[in-house]
Amino acid sequence: MRLDIPAGIFGGYIFDCDGTLVDTMPLHYRAWSAALQRHGLRGELDEELFYSLGGVPTRRVAELMGQHYGLVLDPExxxxxxEEIFLSMQGELRVIQPVVDFARAVAKRAPVAVASGGPKPIVRRTLEVTGLAELFPILVTPEDVVHGKPAPDMFLLAAAKMGVAPAACLVFEDADPGFRAAEAAGMPWVRVASRGLAR
Structure with missing residues (x-):
């Protein structure tokens, strides 16, 4: 994987977790499909629908998927x-090495943070399982803000926690809601092409 890093030195770096630092998206897809099948989904979850919601807060994803399939379900x-199904699969987690290598390199000279649409306990556990928790002392999730991605709130809070102006931050993301959130925050971003990763 080649990362297209913009020229210049940035004051801080913000990374999404799922599909950006860690190759979790195939596991999240399987977990969503299994959970929705318990609530009336016939067949497999549409993969395009799943990836289009990357970065959206998990509870909202449940609502949107229920609406899409006309399922009567309790999003909570x-x-x-x-999340229980996903946790049972965490032994299969693998980091996305080029992104992690870059994060380790820049963390020697600038603050780094994670801003993820997942629930804080799940994201924290993912970072712990993959050995990344110590690298990222700053973790922002939807529980910390009023609006999740594609709103800019999470990235702006991460910048504030790092003590870096938003325009001096570089964001790493793999999904459209994250790109839109970065742009709304006034931050340049790098696309991580996670869908093509070898399984």
Whole structure:
């Protein structure tokens, strides 16, 4: 994987977690599909729909998927069941090495943070399982803000926690809601092409 890093030195670096630092998206897809099947989904979850919601807060994803398929479900219950299924798969997690290598290199001279649409306990556990927790002392999730991605709130809070002006931050993301959030925050961004990773 080649990362197209813009020229210049940035004051801080913000990384999404799922599909950016860690190759979790195939596991999240399987977990969502299994959870929704328990609530009336016939067949597999549409993969395009799943990837189009990358970065959106998990509870909102449950609502949107239920609406899309016309399922009568409790988003809170589906959210919890999906996260339980995902946690059972965490032994399969692998880091996205080029992104992690870059993060380790820049962390020697600038603050780094994670801003993820996942629930804080799940994201923290993902970072711990993959040995990344110590690298990222700053973690922002939807629980910390009023609006999740594609709103800029999470990135702006991460910048504030790093003590860096938003325009001096570089964001690493793999999904459209994250790109839009970065742009709304006035931050340049780098696309991580996670869908093509070898399984």
């Amino acid at each position: 219950r589906v959210f919890h069941e999906k």
